Amino acid sequence: MSSRHPQLEMEPVYGFFYGLCRLVYQMFFRGDVAGLENLPETGGYIVAANHASHLDPPIVGMFLPRQVSYFARKTLWKPGVAAWWLTTVGTIPVDRDGGMSIDAIKRVLHTLSHDKVVIVFPEGTRSLTGELQPPRPGVGLIACRAQVPVVPARVFGSFEAFGKKGSLRLGTPVSVAYGRPLTPSEYDRPEDGRERYARTAARIMAAINRIERPSASVV
Numbered sequence: 001m002s003s004r005h006p007q008l009e010m011e012p013v014y015g016f017f018y019g020l021c022r023l024v025y026q027m028f029f030r031g032d033v034a035g036l037e038n039l040p041e042t043g044g045y046i047v048a049a050n051h052a053s054h055l056d057p058p059i060v061g062m063f064l065p066r067q068v069s070y071f072a073r074k075t076l077w078k079p080g081v082a083a084w085w086l087t088t089v090g091t092i093p094v095d096r097d098g099g100m101s102i103d104a105i106k107r108v109l110h111t112l113s114h115d116k117v118v119i120v121f122p123e124g125t126r127s128l129t130g131e132l133q134p135p136r137p138g139v140g141l142i143a144c145r146a147q148v149p150v151v152p153a154r155v156f157g158s159f160e161a162f163g164k165k166g167s168l169r170l171g172t173p174v175s176v177a178y179g180r181p182l183t184p185s186e187y188d189r190p191e192d193g194r195e196r197y198a199r200t201a202a203r204i205m206a207a208i209n210r211i212e213r214p215s216a217s218v219v
Contacts (some may be wrong), residue, residue, distance in 0.1 A: 006065040014067050015049065021058040029055065031157055031175030033063055034214030038151060038178045044112035045149040048139055048204050051121035052130045053111055053158035057174055060115040060153055061119055061135045069108075092118075100138055105145065112146045122205050130159030140200030144188045149181035152207035156214075177214045181208055 007015035025101065039045075047068070049060045061068050067090070077083045086093075092107050094100050100108075110120055120142065122135035143150050154177055161172035185215035192199045
């Protein structure tokens, strides 16, 4: 895959918006990016990131050199362009409260088993303060079932640029850093018993929390 124009090898609709998002980022939100060397070159993996803004999903995904799958509330699948777009780019529907149906879990596992990438936000919803929130066990369930590397990622500045209760502030730098991948043996401990998924989610969230703000852009 071309490192300069990876969108050329993605599905057309996804590739178009991938390029568009990068252009918008360069124009209005350009910050620093670090840790791209931590992204696995082959095989399926999960990227788990903090969530403080609507800007987080595209910003976390636009630096990955492969097409990725996201989650979205299934209530967004209404007749019209939105539903077509969500389906076309491979978005996986979940319940509004962050719950995952058996069908959604199967789709995630199928995606990962075919050497693709899935982005998840362990907190489940956007932070009201910009601070990290406790994770929900859903990400632990996915990781334990999939047994693939989990790349922790942290976005800095997105809350200031477009927080949940704030207005869009163009020109606010937004930075992102990708941490060292966690192997299944690092995040999954079957001896945790009934707390297995919750504790896995907590370990993943702790890895996100350890990521420091990047200081040198590699974009």
